Amino acid sequence: MTSKTVTVGSSVGLHARPAAQIAQAAADYDEEITLTIPGRPPAAADSSLMIMMLGATHGDTITVASDDPAAVEAITALIGSELDVA
Amino acid sequence: MLNPFKKKSESIYSPVSGRIVSLDEVPDPVFAQRSVGDGFAIEPTDGSFRSPVDGELVLVAKTLHAFAVRTHEGAEILVHIGIDTVTLKGEGFTGHRQAGDMVSRGDLIISCDLDAIRTKVPSMVTPVLLTNGTKFSMSSPEFQANGASVITVRRK
Numbered sequence: 001m002t003s004k005t006v007t008v009g010s011s012v013g014l015h016a017r018p019a020a021q022i023a024q025a026a027a028d029y030d031e032e033i034t035l036t037i038p039g040r041p042p043a044a045a046d047s048s049l050m051i052m053m054l055g056a057t058h059g060d061t062i063t064v065a066s067d068d069p070a071a072v073e074a075i076t077a078l079i080g081s082e083l084d085v086a
Numbered sequence: 087m088l089n090p091f092k093k094k095s096e097s098i099y100s101p102v103s104g105r106i107v108s109l110d111e112v113p114d115p116v117f118a119q120r121s122v123g124d125g126f127a128i129e130p131t132d133g134s135f136r137s138p139v140d141g142e143l144v145l146v147a148k149t150l151h152a153f154a155v156r157t158h159e160g161a162e163i164l165v166h167i168g169i170d171t172v173t174l175k176g177e178g179f180t181g182h183r184q185a186g187d188m189v190s191r192g193d194l195i196i197s198c199d200l201d202a203i204r205t206k207v208p209s210m211v212t213p214v215l216l217t218n219g220t221k222f223s224m225s226s227p228e229f230q231a232n233g234a235s236v237i238t239v240r241r242k
Binding site: 012013015016017019020021024047048049052053055057 | 114116117121122123144145147148149152154162164166172173185217218
């Protein structure tokens with residue numbers, strides 16, 4: 001299991017648009033990828049709804065974990081960027 | 087004769103008064119391209135947003151611009167009120183229920199001052215989406231539903 005922490009880069013937090021982009025990217029990997037904010041239930045990264053349920057706002061720290069290090073790198077990079085651009 | 091192994095379909099209703107439209111008409115590619123999920127959208131004519139189905143309220147956005155209900159069979163239905171409304175940070179919205187509540191179809195979840203908000207965002211069109219479409223299938227939307235169910239969902 002590899003894990004990495006990242007700060008949410010999207011100004012609106014992980015809502016519809018950023019969550020959909022992360023979930024679509026996560027669906028490309030076979031290994032399970034989880035997103036965790038301390039004190040809240042972990043979210044499966046391939047579910048846009050579960051990502052929205054994390055309630056992550058700009059600047060929150062999220063831990064990305066998976067058995068696939070490439071998946072961790074890819075999802076970490078997405079969470080850290082500004083995704084709310086149409 | 088009831089078959090307990092038969093997969094049960096569930097009916098999803100419009101969460102608000104207004105014309106039912108295709109997601110193709112939603113002026114935001116993330117919804118029009120079904121990136122969040124497939125479903126339908128409403129052009130709301132009032133600001134009372136209600137649960138479209140019986141189930142558990144699993145999400146009420148902190149910014150009160152979206153909520154989601156998980157049906158008894160497990161389908162996840164997201165109601166996203168308007169476009170770019172996340173940027174309003176909850177202003178103009180009132181939440182009536184909390185995540186974790188069991189809700190019935192028609193229960194008031196979020197209300198808003200539609201006219202006050204309308205001028206601040208690109209559109210108030212409200213997508214209603216099946217977000218776990220990998221596990222559930224969905225019927226074609228009935229755009230003339232007129233109070234009847236708009237889509238039915240069923241576990242694949």
